[in-house]
Amino acid sequence: MAPGQKMYPRATVKKIVKAHSKCSVSKNADVMIFLDYVLFMQSLVKEAAIDAKQSGERGISARSVKKATAVCFPIPPFPPSSYRILSIESLN
DSSP states (O other): OOTTOOSSOHHHHHHHHHHHHSSOOOTTHHHHHHHHHHHHHHHHHHHHHHHHHHHTOSSOOHHHHHHHHHHHSOOOSSOGGGOOOOOHHHHO
């Protein structure tokens, strides 16, 4: 990567997080969010590639990604409405 070129748009990540959580993002939290995203994508593509190879496909297809998503992230036994979102105030 060339010097001075950004790997991702920091402002965009901060806007997305702020829109979904209604909290501001600290100085380097967006970097951690982006790195977690990259690790997630890496594991998803790895599982999809394994599934595609086992199925005899030449490359990764949408079906292999969907199957990898179901394996990596199974549906929880409780409905999503029962998820509890923690706020910063509740942690203190």
